[in-house]
Amino acid sequence: MKKKKKQAAQKTEVQQRGYREVVAMGGVNKDWNLTSLTEDADIWQNAYALTARCRDLMRTNTTYQKYRDMLFANIFGENGITLQMAVKETEDRIVYAPDEKAALLAHEHRINRLRDFAAKQKGETAEKYRALKVADYLETNQTRSLSDLMRGTATVTVGQPDLYANQLIESAWQAWQRCQNADARGTRDYKTIRQLRLISAVRDGDFFIRLIRKKDVNAFGITLQLINAEWCDRFLNTTLENGNEVRMGIEYKYNDWGIGKVVGYYFIKRAPKDWQFNSPGSMGFGGISPVLHQRVPAEDIIHYRRDVDADGTRPAPWIASTIPKARQLDQYMLAEVIAAREAACKTGFLYSDVLPEGGMPSDMMPQPNQIPTQSFAPGETRGLPWGVKYQSNDPKHPNGNAEAFRMIMLRDQCAGMPGAAYSVIGGDYANINFSAGRLERLMYTEEWKLLQRNDIDVAERPIFEAWLEMSLITGAIPLPLAKYNKFNKPRFQGRRWDGVDPIKDATSAALRVANHISNLTIECADRGLDFDDVAIQRAEEKIVLNELGLTDVLTVESIPFASAGQTGTPVSDAESPVEADPNDKKPSKKSENRLNGVH
Secondary structure (H helix, E strand, C coil): CHHHHHHHHHHHHHHCCCHHHHCCCCHHHCCCCCCCCCHHHHHHHHHHHHHHHHHHHHHHCHHHHHHHHHHHHHHHCCCCCEEEECCECCCCEEECCHHHHHHHHHHHHHHHHHHHHHHHHHCCCCCCCCCCECCHHHHCCCCCCHHHHHHCCEEECCCCECHHHHHHHHHHHHHHCCHHHHECCCCCCHHHHHHHHHHHHHHHCCEEEEEEECCCCCCCCEEEEEECHHHECCCCCEECCCCCEEECCEEEEEECCEEEEEEEEEEECCCCCHHHCCCCCCCCCCCCCCCCEEEEEHHHEEEECCCCCCCCCCCCCCCHHHHHHHHHHHHHHHHHHHHHHHHHHCCEEEECCCCCCCCCCCCCCCCHHHCCCCCCCCCCCCCCCCCCEEEECCCCCCCCCHHHHHHHHHHHHHCCCCCCCHHHHCCCCCCCCHHHHHHHHHHHHHHHHHHHHHHHHHHHHHHHHHHHHHHHHHCCCCCCHHHHHHHCCEEEECCCCCCCCHHHHHHHHHHHHHCCCCCHHHHHHHCCCCHHHHHHHHHHHHHHHHHCCCCCCCCCCCCCCCCCCCCCCCCCCCCCCCCCCCCCCCCCHHHHHHHCCCC
16 A cells, blocks of 8 residues: 555656756756856856857858858848938028028929929929929019029928938938048948948957047048957956946946946057967956056947847857857868768778788787888779788768758757858758748848847947037038037938749739838838839939830739729739630549549
Protein backbone atom coordinates (compact mmCIF):
# COMPACT_ATOMS: atom_id res chain seq x y z
CA MET A 1 0.00 0.00 0.00
CA LYS A 2 2.80 2.41 0.93
CA LYS A 3 4.63 1.50 -2.26
CA LYS A 4 1.60 2.45 -4.37
CA LYS A 5 1.23 5.81 -2.58
CA LYS A 6 4.91 6.55 -3.14
CA GLN A 7 4.62 5.76 -6.86
CA ALA A 8 1.54 7.98 -7.13
CA ALA A 9 3.36 10.85 -5.41
CA GLN A 10 6.32 10.50 -7.77
CA LYS A 11 3.99 10.48 -10.75
CA THR A 12 2.25 13.64 -9.52
CA GLU A 13 5.61 15.39 -9.03
CA VAL A 14 6.72 14.58 -12.57
CA GLN A 15 3.52 16.02 -14.03
CA GLN A 16 3.99 19.36 -12.27
CA ARG A 17 5.81 21.84 -14.54
CA GLY A 18 6.77 25.47 -14.15
CA TYR A 19 9.60 27.96 -14.45
CA ARG A 20 11.76 25.77 -12.23
CA GLU A 21 12.19 23.35 -15.13
CA VAL A 22 13.07 26.20 -17.48
CA VAL A 23 15.78 27.65 -15.22
CA ALA A 24 17.20 24.32 -14.02
CA MET A 25 21.00 24.36 -13.90
CA GLY A 26 21.48 20.68 -14.67
CA GLY A 27 20.26 18.31 -17.32
CA VAL A 28 19.88 19.81 -20.76
CA ASN A 29 20.73 23.26 -19.30
CA LYS A 30 24.02 22.12 -17.84
CA ASP A 31 26.07 24.13 -20.34
CA TRP A 32 23.80 27.21 -20.15
CA ASN A 33 25.52 29.63 -17.79
CA LEU A 34 23.60 32.39 -16.04
CA THR A 35 24.74 35.96 -15.51
CA SER A 36 23.51 38.75 -13.27
CA LEU A 37 25.26 41.47 -15.27
CA THR A 38 23.24 44.44 -16.47
CA GLU A 39 23.28 45.41 -20.13
CA ASP A 40 25.76 48.21 -19.49
CA ALA A 41 28.06 46.02 -17.41
CA ASP A 42 28.03 43.25 -19.99
CA ILE A 43 28.85 45.62 -22.85
CA TRP A 44 31.48 47.46 -20.80
CA GLN A 45 33.36 44.20 -20.14
CA ASN A 46 33.10 42.85 -23.68
CA ALA A 47 32.91 45.92 -25.91
CA TYR A 48 36.40 45.56 -27.36
CA ALA A 49 35.94 41.90 -28.33
CA LEU A 50 32.44 42.47 -29.70
CA THR A 51 33.61 45.32 -31.91
CA ALA A 52 36.68 43.39 -33.10
CA ARG A 53 34.62 40.32 -34.03
CA CYS A 54 31.98 42.29 -35.89
CA ARG A 55 34.56 44.34 -37.78
CA ASP A 56 36.33 41.17 -38.83
CA LEU A 57 33.06 39.74 -40.16
CA MET A 58 32.33 42.95 -42.08
CA ARG A 59 35.80 42.88 -43.64
CA THR A 60 36.19 39.20 -44.49
CA ASN A 61 32.76 37.54 -44.61
CA THR A 62 30.93 37.84 -47.93
CA THR A 63 27.55 37.33 -46.24
CA TYR A 64 28.01 40.49 -44.19
CA GLN A 65 29.26 42.43 -47.19
CA LYS A 66 26.07 41.46 -49.01
CA TYR A 67 24.09 42.50 -45.93
CA ARG A 68 25.84 45.89 -45.92
CA ASP A 69 25.00 46.52 -49.57
CA MET A 70 21.42 45.38 -48.94
CA LEU A 71 21.00 47.97 -46.18
CA PHE A 72 22.45 50.71 -48.36
CA ALA A 73 20.10 49.82 -51.22
CA ASN A 74 16.90 49.51 -49.19
CA ILE A 75 17.24 51.95 -46.30
CA PHE A 76 18.51 54.83 -48.45
CA GLY A 77 18.52 53.76 -52.09
CA GLU A 78 19.80 55.92 -54.89
CA ASN A 79 18.31 59.21 -53.69
CA GLY A 80 18.67 58.75 -49.94
CA ILE A 81 16.08 60.36 -47.66
CA THR A 82 14.28 63.10 -49.57
CA LEU A 83 13.11 66.41 -48.12
CA GLN A 84 9.77 68.05 -48.86
CA MET A 85 9.21 71.36 -47.08
CA ALA A 86 5.72 72.16 -45.80
CA VAL A 87 6.10 75.77 -44.67
CA LYS A 88 2.84 77.74 -44.53
CA GLU A 89 2.10 81.39 -43.90
CA THR A 90 1.40 82.01 -40.23
CA GLU A 91 0.01 85.54 -40.78
CA ASP A 92 -1.01 87.99 -43.47
CA ARG A 93 2.11 89.83 -44.55
CA ILE A 94 3.40 92.20 -47.21
CA VAL A 95 5.93 90.83 -49.68
CA TYR A 96 8.84 93.25 -50.12
CA ALA A 97 11.65 91.13 -51.61
CA PRO A 98 11.76 91.27 -55.44
CA ASP A 99 13.04 87.68 -55.59
CA GLU A 100 10.04 86.43 -53.62
CA LYS A 101 7.66 88.41 -55.80
CA ALA A 102 9.26 86.94 -58.92
CA ALA A 103 9.04 83.39 -57.53
CA LEU A 104 5.37 83.78 -56.60
CA LEU A 105 4.56 85.28 -59.99
CA ALA A 106 6.33 82.43 -61.81
CA HIS A 107 4.28 79.90 -59.83
CA GLU A 108 1.12 81.87 -60.56
CA HIS A 109 1.80 81.83 -64.33
CA ARG A 110 2.55 78.10 -64.17
CA ILE A 111 -0.77 77.25 -62.51
CA ASN A 112 -2.76 79.61 -64.74
CA ARG A 113 -1.24 77.96 -67.83
CA LEU A 114 -2.57 74.63 -66.63
CA ARG A 115 -5.99 76.09 -65.79
CA ASP A 116 -6.29 77.77 -69.20
CA PHE A 117 -5.48 74.53 -70.98
CA ALA A 118 -8.01 72.53 -68.94
CA ALA A 119 -10.71 75.18 -69.51
CA LYS A 120 -9.98 75.31 -73.23
CA GLN A 121 -10.48 71.56 -73.50
CA LYS A 122 -13.94 71.99 -71.96
CA GLY A 123 -14.80 75.18 -73.87
CA GLU A 124 -14.95 77.23 -70.68
CA THR A 125 -13.19 80.27 -69.24
CA ALA A 126 -10.69 79.56 -66.49
CA GLU A 127 -10.70 81.40 -63.21
CA LYS A 128 -7.33 82.99 -62.60
CA TYR A 129 -5.17 81.73 -59.76
CA ARG A 130 -3.53 84.38 -57.61
CA ALA A 131 -0.43 83.53 -55.59
CA LEU A 132 -0.52 86.95 -53.92
CA LYS A 133 -2.83 89.91 -53.68
CA VAL A 134 -2.07 93.34 -55.10
CA ALA A 135 -3.91 96.61 -55.60
CA ASP A 136 -7.50 96.42 -56.88
CA TYR A 137 -6.73 97.86 -60.32
CA LEU A 138 -4.12 95.14 -60.85
CA GLU A 139 -6.49 92.37 -59.79
CA THR A 140 -8.71 93.05 -62.83
CA ASN A 141 -5.91 92.33 -65.29
CA GLN A 142 -5.96 88.88 -66.84
CA THR A 143 -2.18 88.57 -66.82
CA ARG A 144 0.01 90.39 -64.33
CA SER A 145 3.62 91.27 -65.05
CA LEU A 146 6.52 91.55 -62.63
CA SER A 147 6.70 95.32 -63.18
CA ASP A 148 3.05 95.59 -62.07
CA LEU A 149 3.87 93.75 -58.86
CA MET A 150 6.91 95.90 -58.21
CA ARG A 151 4.77 99.05 -58.38
CA GLY A 152 2.01 97.64 -56.19
CA THR A 153 1.82 96.35 -52.64
CA ALA A 154 1.72 92.55 -52.75
CA THR A 155 0.41 90.55 -49.81
CA VAL A 156 0.05 86.87 -48.96
CA THR A 157 -2.59 85.47 -46.64
CA VAL A 158 -2.33 83.20 -43.63
CA GLY A 159 -2.61 79.47 -44.27
CA GLN A 160 -1.36 79.39 -47.86
CA PRO A 161 1.94 77.59 -48.63
CA ASP A 162 5.04 79.74 -48.38
CA LEU A 163 6.30 78.76 -51.83
CA TYR A 164 9.33 81.00 -51.76
CA ALA A 165 10.62 79.67 -48.41
CA ASN A 166 9.99 76.07 -49.46
CA GLN A 167 11.99 76.51 -52.66
CA LEU A 168 14.85 78.31 -50.94
CA ILE A 169 15.25 75.72 -48.18
CA GLU A 170 14.98 72.70 -50.47
CA SER A 171 17.52 74.03 -52.96
CA ALA A 172 19.94 75.10 -50.18
CA TRP A 173 19.64 71.66 -48.53
CA GLN A 174 20.65 70.00 -51.79
CA ALA A 175 23.59 72.36 -52.22
CA TRP A 176 24.88 71.70 -48.69
CA GLN A 177 24.95 67.93 -49.26
CA ARG A 178 28.03 68.20 -51.48
CA CYS A 179 31.24 66.80 -50.03
CA GLN A 180 32.93 70.19 -49.62
CA ASN A 181 30.10 71.32 -47.34
CA ALA A 182 28.73 68.30 -45.48
CA ASP A 183 31.98 66.55 -44.55
CA ALA A 184 34.64 68.07 -42.30
CA ARG A 185 37.23 66.24 -44.40
CA GLY A 186 35.65 67.44 -47.63
CA THR A 187 35.79 63.99 -49.26
CA ARG A 188 32.36 62.41 -48.62
CA ASP A 189 28.98 63.77 -49.67
CA TYR A 190 25.95 63.57 -47.40
CA LYS A 191 24.56 60.45 -49.08
CA THR A 192 27.78 58.63 -48.18
CA ILE A 193 27.61 60.01 -44.63
CA ARG A 194 24.13 58.52 -44.28
CA GLN A 195 25.46 55.11 -45.27
CA LEU A 196 28.47 55.36 -42.97
CA ARG A 197 26.47 56.30 -39.88
CA LEU A 198 24.12 53.35 -40.39
CA ILE A 199 26.66 50.62 -41.14
CA SER A 200 29.03 51.87 -38.41
CA ALA A 201 26.28 51.54 -35.81
CA VAL A 202 25.35 48.08 -37.12
CA ARG A 203 28.99 47.02 -36.82
CA ASP A 204 30.03 48.80 -33.57
CA GLY A 205 26.73 49.36 -31.76
CA ASP A 206 26.72 53.15 -31.99
CA PHE A 207 28.27 56.06 -33.86
CA PHE A 208 28.91 59.75 -33.18
CA ILE A 209 28.42 62.80 -35.42
CA ARG A 210 29.84 66.11 -34.29
CA LEU A 211 28.14 69.29 -35.49
CA ILE A 212 30.87 71.82 -36.17
CA ARG A 213 29.22 75.24 -36.19
CA LYS A 214 31.60 77.91 -37.50
CA LYS A 215 30.91 80.61 -40.03
CA ASP A 216 34.20 80.03 -41.81
CA VAL A 217 33.82 76.28 -42.52
CA ASN A 218 31.56 76.90 -45.53
CA ALA A 219 28.82 79.22 -46.75
CA PHE A 220 26.26 77.52 -44.50
CA GLY A 221 28.37 77.69 -41.34
CA ILE A 222 28.06 74.01 -40.44
CA THR A 223 29.79 70.73 -41.31
CA LEU A 224 29.87 67.19 -39.89
CA GLN A 225 32.72 65.30 -38.24
CA LEU A 226 32.30 61.52 -38.19
CA ILE A 227 33.58 59.75 -35.06
CA ASN A 228 33.78 55.97 -34.65
CA ALA A 229 32.54 54.38 -31.43
CA GLU A 230 35.95 53.57 -29.92
CA TRP A 231 36.93 57.26 -29.65
CA CYS A 232 34.21 57.88 -27.06
CA ASP A 233 36.04 56.27 -24.15
CA ARG A 234 33.95 53.25 -23.12
CA PHE A 235 36.24 52.63 -20.14
CA LEU A 236 35.72 56.08 -18.65
CA ASN A 237 33.34 55.72 -15.67
CA THR A 238 33.38 58.20 -12.80
CA THR A 239 31.37 60.64 -10.71
CA LEU A 240 32.21 64.33 -11.13
CA GLU A 241 32.42 66.96 -8.39
CA ASN A 242 29.10 68.50 -9.46
CA GLY A 243 27.39 65.13 -9.00
CA ASN A 244 27.10 64.31 -12.67
CA GLU A 245 27.85 60.72 -13.61
CA VAL A 246 29.99 59.58 -16.52
CA ARG A 247 29.19 56.18 -17.97
CA MET A 248 31.26 54.77 -20.79
CA GLY A 249 32.35 58.25 -21.85
CA ILE A 250 28.89 59.86 -21.68
CA GLU A 251 28.15 62.46 -18.97
CA TYR A 252 24.65 62.50 -17.48
CA LYS A 253 23.17 65.23 -15.31
CA TYR A 254 22.35 63.83 -11.90
CA ASN A 255 19.02 64.91 -10.41
CA ASP A 256 17.03 64.10 -7.28
CA TRP A 257 15.28 61.30 -9.16
CA GLY A 258 18.51 59.89 -10.57
CA ILE A 259 20.27 60.10 -13.93
CA GLY A 260 18.85 62.73 -16.25
CA LYS A 261 19.72 64.10 -19.66
CA VAL A 262 23.05 63.79 -21.44
CA VAL A 263 25.14 66.96 -21.04
CA GLY A 264 28.48 65.95 -22.56
CA TYR A 265 30.66 63.35 -24.25
CA TYR A 266 34.30 62.52 -23.53
CA PHE A 267 36.37 61.66 -26.57
CA ILE A 268 39.97 60.47 -26.64
CA LYS A 269 42.07 63.18 -28.25
CA ARG A 270 43.49 62.39 -31.65
CA ALA A 271 47.25 62.40 -32.10
CA PRO A 272 49.51 62.27 -35.18
CA LYS A 273 49.74 58.75 -36.62
CA ASP A 274 47.18 57.42 -34.13
CA TRP A 275 45.56 55.49 -36.98
CA GLN A 276 48.52 53.09 -36.83
CA PHE A 277 47.66 51.90 -33.31
CA ASN A 278 45.50 48.87 -32.55
CA SER A 279 43.20 50.72 -30.17
CA PRO A 280 42.95 54.40 -29.23
CA GLY A 281 44.18 56.14 -26.17
CA SER A 282 44.20 55.60 -22.47
CA MET A 283 41.19 53.32 -21.95
CA GLY A 284 40.22 55.79 -19.19
CA PHE A 285 40.97 53.67 -16.13
CA GLY A 286 42.75 56.61 -14.54
CA GLY A 287 39.78 58.96 -14.79
CA ILE A 288 39.32 62.11 -16.84
CA SER A 289 42.51 63.69 -18.10
CA PRO A 290 42.64 67.08 -19.87
CA VAL A 291 45.60 65.74 -21.81
CA LEU A 292 43.90 62.60 -23.04
CA HIS A 293 40.21 63.57 -23.15
CA GLN A 294 38.18 66.26 -24.85
CA ARG A 295 34.72 67.07 -23.53
CA VAL A 296 32.17 68.04 -26.19
CA PRO A 297 28.79 69.50 -25.13
CA ALA A 298 25.79 67.29 -25.86
CA GLU A 299 24.19 69.86 -28.19
CA ASP A 300 27.13 69.41 -30.57
CA ILE A 301 26.94 65.60 -30.72
CA ILE A 302 24.46 63.23 -32.36
CA HIS A 303 24.67 59.81 -30.73
CA TYR A 304 23.50 57.49 -33.51
CA ARG A 305 22.14 54.27 -32.04
CA ARG A 306 19.18 51.90 -31.81
CA ASP A 307 18.14 51.44 -28.21
CA VAL A 308 17.11 47.94 -27.10
CA ASP A 309 17.40 48.28 -23.29
CA ALA A 310 15.77 50.87 -21.03
CA ASP A 311 18.87 51.26 -18.84
CA GLY A 312 21.38 50.91 -21.66
CA THR A 313 23.96 53.65 -22.15
CA ARG A 314 25.58 52.33 -25.30
CA PRO A 315 24.11 49.40 -27.23
CA ALA A 316 25.97 46.33 -28.42
CA PRO A 317 26.63 45.78 -32.14
CA TRP A 318 23.32 45.10 -33.86
CA ILE A 319 24.66 41.83 -35.30
CA ALA A 320 26.31 40.59 -32.07
CA SER A 321 24.04 37.54 -31.73
CA THR A 322 25.18 36.20 -35.11
CA ILE A 323 28.91 36.09 -34.30
CA PRO A 324 29.21 32.42 -33.16
CA LYS A 325 27.22 30.85 -36.00
CA ALA A 326 28.77 33.13 -38.61
CA ARG A 327 32.25 32.04 -37.54
CA GLN A 328 31.38 28.33 -37.42
CA LEU A 329 29.64 28.41 -40.79
CA ASP A 330 32.54 30.25 -42.35
CA GLN A 331 35.04 27.69 -41.07
CA TYR A 332 32.79 24.78 -42.09
CA MET A 333 32.58 26.05 -45.66
CA LEU A 334 36.35 26.57 -45.70
CA ALA A 335 36.86 22.96 -44.57
CA GLU A 336 34.49 21.78 -47.33
CA VAL A 337 36.50 23.68 -49.94
CA ILE A 338 39.80 22.24 -48.69
CA ALA A 339 38.33 18.73 -48.63
CA ALA A 340 36.96 19.18 -52.16
CA ARG A 341 40.38 20.29 -53.40
CA GLU A 342 41.94 17.25 -51.78
CA ALA A 343 39.35 14.97 -53.40
CA ALA A 344 39.93 16.56 -56.80
CA CYS A 345 43.68 15.88 -56.56
CA LYS A 346 43.12 12.07 -56.35
CA THR A 347 45.95 11.44 -53.94
CA GLY A 348 46.94 8.03 -52.59
CA PHE A 349 49.53 6.06 -50.64
CA LEU A 350 52.14 3.42 -51.62
CA TYR A 351 52.74 0.63 -49.10
CA SER A 352 54.14 -2.92 -48.85
CA ASP A 353 53.41 -5.58 -46.26
CA VAL A 354 55.70 -8.37 -47.70
CA LEU A 355 59.41 -8.96 -48.37
CA PRO A 356 60.94 -11.01 -51.22
CA GLU A 357 61.83 -13.87 -48.82
CA GLY A 358 58.32 -13.69 -47.33
CA GLY A 359 56.96 -12.18 -44.13
CA MET A 360 58.16 -9.09 -42.34
CA PRO A 361 60.98 -9.00 -39.80
CA SER A 362 59.68 -8.19 -36.32
CA ASP A 363 62.46 -5.70 -35.72
CA MET A 364 61.64 -3.60 -38.86
CA MET A 365 59.97 -0.31 -38.02
CA PRO A 366 58.26 1.84 -40.68
CA GLN A 367 59.92 5.15 -41.54
CA PRO A 368 57.10 7.57 -42.68
CA ASN A 369 59.50 10.39 -43.47
CA GLN A 370 61.46 8.17 -45.88
CA ILE A 371 58.48 7.15 -48.04
CA PRO A 372 59.06 8.47 -51.56
CA THR A 373 56.46 10.61 -53.29
CA GLN A 374 55.59 10.45 -56.97
CA SER A 375 53.67 12.75 -59.30
CA PHE A 376 51.83 11.84 -62.49
CA ALA A 377 51.09 13.73 -65.65
CA PRO A 378 47.50 13.61 -67.02
CA GLY A 379 46.87 10.29 -68.82
CA GLU A 380 50.11 8.70 -67.57
CA THR A 381 50.19 5.08 -66.29
CA ARG A 382 52.98 3.54 -64.25
CA GLY A 383 53.76 0.08 -62.97
CA LEU A 384 54.50 -0.59 -59.32
CA PRO A 385 57.50 -2.62 -58.02
CA TRP A 386 56.99 -6.15 -56.76
CA GLY A 387 55.17 -6.20 -53.43
CA VAL A 388 54.18 -2.49 -53.54
CA LYS A 389 50.49 -1.64 -53.30
CA TYR A 390 48.49 1.55 -53.89
CA GLN A 391 45.78 2.77 -51.55
CA SER A 392 43.69 5.71 -52.82
CA ASN A 393 42.61 8.62 -50.61
CA ASP A 394 39.09 9.76 -51.52
CA PRO A 395 37.54 12.18 -48.99
CA LYS A 396 34.13 12.13 -50.82
CA HIS A 397 33.72 15.91 -50.91
CA PRO A 398 31.98 18.22 -51.41
CA ASN A 399 29.36 16.72 -49.14
CA GLY A 400 25.93 16.38 -50.73
CA ASN A 401 24.26 17.92 -47.67
CA ALA A 402 26.61 20.92 -47.49
CA GLU A 403 24.29 23.26 -49.39
CA ALA A 404 21.23 22.35 -47.31
CA PHE A 405 23.19 22.78 -44.09
CA ARG A 406 24.51 26.15 -45.27
CA MET A 407 20.98 27.39 -46.02
CA ILE A 408 19.70 26.30 -42.60
CA MET A 409 22.53 28.13 -40.87
CA LEU A 410 22.11 31.24 -43.03
CA ARG A 411 18.38 31.37 -42.32
CA ASP A 412 19.02 31.37 -38.60
CA GLN A 413 21.86 33.86 -38.97
CA CYS A 414 19.72 36.34 -40.94
CA ALA A 415 17.18 36.32 -38.10
CA GLY A 416 19.75 38.20 -35.98
CA MET A 417 20.60 40.77 -38.68
CA PRO A 418 18.08 43.67 -38.68
CA GLY A 419 16.52 44.15 -42.10
CA ALA A 420 18.25 41.12 -43.64
CA ALA A 421 16.23 39.21 -46.25
CA TYR A 422 17.34 35.57 -46.19
CA SER A 423 16.34 34.81 -49.77
CA VAL A 424 18.45 37.73 -51.04
CA ILE A 425 21.51 37.21 -48.84
CA GLY A 426 21.48 33.44 -49.31
CA GLY A 427 20.50 33.63 -52.98
CA ASP A 428 17.84 31.02 -52.20
CA TYR A 429 15.07 31.84 -54.66
CA ALA A 430 14.47 28.26 -55.77
CA ASN A 431 12.89 27.21 -52.48
CA ILE A 432 10.27 29.97 -52.23
CA ASN A 433 7.14 30.34 -54.32
CA PHE A 434 5.40 33.53 -55.35
CA SER A 435 3.12 33.76 -52.30
CA ALA A 436 5.94 33.06 -49.83
CA GLY A 437 8.15 35.62 -51.55
CA ARG A 438 5.39 38.22 -51.32
CA LEU A 439 4.85 37.59 -47.60
CA GLU A 440 8.59 37.77 -47.00
CA ARG A 441 8.80 41.04 -48.92
CA LEU A 442 5.97 42.60 -46.91
CA MET A 443 7.68 41.70 -43.64
CA TYR A 444 11.10 43.00 -44.63
CA THR A 445 9.77 46.26 -46.05
CA GLU A 446 8.25 46.99 -42.63
CA GLU A 447 11.64 46.32 -41.00
CA TRP A 448 13.28 48.67 -43.50
CA LYS A 449 10.69 51.34 -42.68
CA LEU A 450 11.52 50.99 -38.98
CA LEU A 451 15.22 51.47 -39.71
CA GLN A 452 14.39 54.48 -41.89
CA ARG A 453 12.28 56.02 -39.13
CA ASN A 454 15.06 55.45 -36.58
CA ASP A 455 17.57 57.14 -38.90
CA ILE A 456 15.27 60.12 -39.47
CA ASP A 457 14.46 60.63 -35.78
CA VAL A 458 17.99 60.09 -34.44
CA ALA A 459 20.09 61.79 -37.14
CA GLU A 460 18.35 63.29 -40.18
CA ARG A 461 16.00 65.65 -38.36
CA PRO A 462 18.55 66.93 -35.76
CA ILE A 463 21.12 67.53 -38.52
CA PHE A 464 18.56 69.40 -40.62
CA GLU A 465 17.47 71.59 -37.69
CA ALA A 466 21.06 72.52 -36.84
CA TRP A 467 21.79 73.19 -40.52
CA LEU A 468 18.69 75.36 -40.93
CA GLU A 469 19.56 77.47 -37.90
CA MET A 470 23.15 78.10 -39.06
CA SER A 471 22.01 78.77 -42.64
CA LEU A 472 19.64 81.46 -41.38
CA ILE A 473 22.37 82.94 -39.16
CA THR A 474 24.98 83.09 -41.93
CA GLY A 475 22.49 84.34 -44.53
CA ALA A 476 22.98 81.32 -46.81
CA ILE A 477 19.17 81.21 -46.78
CA PRO A 478 17.92 84.81 -47.04
CA LEU A 479 15.08 84.41 -44.55
CA PRO A 480 14.65 85.93 -41.07
CA LEU A 481 16.11 83.93 -38.17
CA ALA A 482 13.28 85.15 -35.93
CA LYS A 483 10.88 82.93 -37.88
CA TYR A 484 12.93 79.76 -37.41
CA ASN A 485 9.97 77.87 -35.96
CA LYS A 486 7.87 78.77 -38.98
CA PHE A 487 10.52 77.51 -41.44
CA ASN A 488 11.32 74.36 -39.48
CA LYS A 489 8.59 72.28 -41.13
CA PRO A 490 10.39 69.45 -42.95
CA ARG A 491 8.82 66.24 -44.22
CA PHE A 492 11.29 63.42 -44.72
CA GLN A 493 10.50 60.51 -46.98
CA GLY A 494 12.49 57.30 -47.23
CA ARG A 495 12.66 55.25 -50.38
CA ARG A 496 9.78 52.93 -51.25
CA TRP A 497 9.72 49.66 -53.13
CA ASP A 498 7.77 48.30 -56.06
CA GLY A 499 5.51 45.39 -55.20
CA VAL A 500 6.00 41.81 -56.27
CA ASP A 501 2.93 42.15 -58.53
CA PRO A 502 2.78 45.78 -59.78
CA ILE A 503 -0.55 45.31 -61.59
CA LYS A 504 -2.34 44.07 -58.48
CA ASP A 505 -0.71 46.77 -56.36
CA ALA A 506 -1.87 49.51 -58.75
CA THR A 507 -5.37 48.04 -58.88
CA SER A 508 -5.64 47.83 -55.10
CA ALA A 509 -4.45 51.44 -54.78
CA ALA A 510 -7.11 52.57 -57.27
CA LEU A 511 -9.78 50.64 -55.37
CA ARG A 512 -8.77 52.23 -52.07
CA VAL A 513 -9.09 55.70 -53.58
CA ALA A 514 -12.37 54.82 -55.35
CA ASN A 515 -13.88 53.48 -52.11
CA HIS A 516 -12.79 56.58 -50.16
CA ILE A 517 -10.58 54.69 -47.70
CA SER A 518 -7.47 56.43 -49.05
CA ASN A 519 -6.54 59.41 -51.24
CA LEU A 520 -4.02 60.26 -53.89
CA THR A 521 -1.82 62.13 -51.42
CA ILE A 522 -1.43 59.01 -49.26
CA GLU A 523 -0.87 56.71 -52.23
CA CYS A 524 1.79 59.01 -53.68
CA ALA A 525 3.52 59.32 -50.30
CA ASP A 526 3.59 55.53 -49.99
CA ARG A 527 5.66 55.50 -53.19
CA GLY A 528 7.94 58.28 -51.99
CA LEU A 529 6.31 60.94 -54.19
CA ASP A 530 4.64 64.28 -53.54
CA PHE A 531 1.09 64.52 -54.90
CA ASP A 532 1.30 68.24 -55.74
CA ASP A 533 4.43 67.67 -57.83
CA VAL A 534 2.91 64.62 -59.55
CA ALA A 535 -0.33 66.44 -60.39
CA ILE A 536 1.38 69.55 -61.78
CA GLN A 537 3.89 67.53 -63.79
CA ARG A 538 1.12 65.33 -65.18
CA ALA A 539 -0.89 68.38 -66.27
CA GLU A 540 2.18 69.89 -67.95
CA GLU A 541 2.82 66.61 -69.75
CA LYS A 542 -0.67 66.78 -71.24
CA ILE A 543 0.04 70.28 -72.55
CA VAL A 544 3.31 69.14 -74.16
CA LEU A 545 1.65 66.10 -75.74
CA ASN A 546 -1.14 68.29 -77.10
CA GLU A 547 1.32 70.82 -78.53
CA LEU A 548 3.19 68.00 -80.28
CA GLY A 549 0.02 66.46 -81.65
CA LEU A 550 0.34 63.31 -79.56
CA THR A 551 -2.53 61.63 -77.75
CA ASP A 552 -2.67 61.80 -73.99
CA VAL A 553 -5.01 58.81 -73.66
CA LEU A 554 -3.69 56.33 -71.13
CA THR A 555 -3.37 52.61 -71.79
CA VAL A 556 -5.87 51.95 -69.01
CA GLU A 557 -8.04 54.83 -67.83
CA SER A 558 -10.29 52.91 -65.43
CA ILE A 559 -10.42 49.68 -63.51
CA PRO A 560 -11.82 46.88 -65.73
CA PHE A 561 -15.03 45.52 -64.21
CA ALA A 562 -17.19 42.61 -65.30
CA SER A 563 -19.53 44.79 -67.35
CA ALA A 564 -20.09 48.44 -68.16
CA GLY A 565 -21.38 50.41 -65.19
CA GLN A 566 -20.83 47.56 -62.74
CA THR A 567 -18.95 48.23 -59.53
CA GLY A 568 -17.30 45.81 -57.20
CA THR A 569 -14.42 43.40 -57.48
CA PRO A 570 -12.39 43.63 -60.69
CA VAL A 571 -12.45 40.60 -62.92
CA SER A 572 -9.20 38.67 -63.07
CA ASP A 573 -7.95 36.86 -66.14
CA ALA A 574 -9.15 33.55 -64.75
CA GLU A 575 -12.70 34.94 -64.23
CA SER A 576 -13.04 36.84 -67.52
CA PRO A 577 -15.96 35.57 -69.61
CA VAL A 578 -14.78 33.84 -72.78
CA GLU A 579 -17.03 33.41 -75.79
CA ALA A 580 -17.44 29.73 -76.65
CA ASP A 581 -16.16 28.52 -80.00
CA PRO A 582 -18.91 26.58 -81.86
CA ASN A 583 -16.24 24.33 -83.37
CA ASP A 584 -15.00 23.19 -79.94
CA LYS A 585 -15.98 19.62 -79.14
CA LYS A 586 -18.01 18.93 -76.05
CA PRO A 587 -15.82 17.26 -73.39
CA SER A 588 -16.51 13.65 -72.61
CA LYS A 589 -18.17 12.53 -69.37
CA LYS A 590 -14.82 11.20 -68.12
CA SER A 591 -13.15 14.56 -68.73
CA GLU A 592 -15.94 16.42 -66.94
CA ASN A 593 -15.59 14.15 -63.92
CA ARG A 594 -11.84 14.76 -63.82
CA LEU A 595 -12.36 18.52 -63.96
CA ASN A 596 -14.93 18.35 -61.16
CA GLY A 597 -12.62 16.33 -58.94
CA VAL A 598 -14.47 13.01 -59.42
CA HIS A 599 -12.20 9.99 -59.91
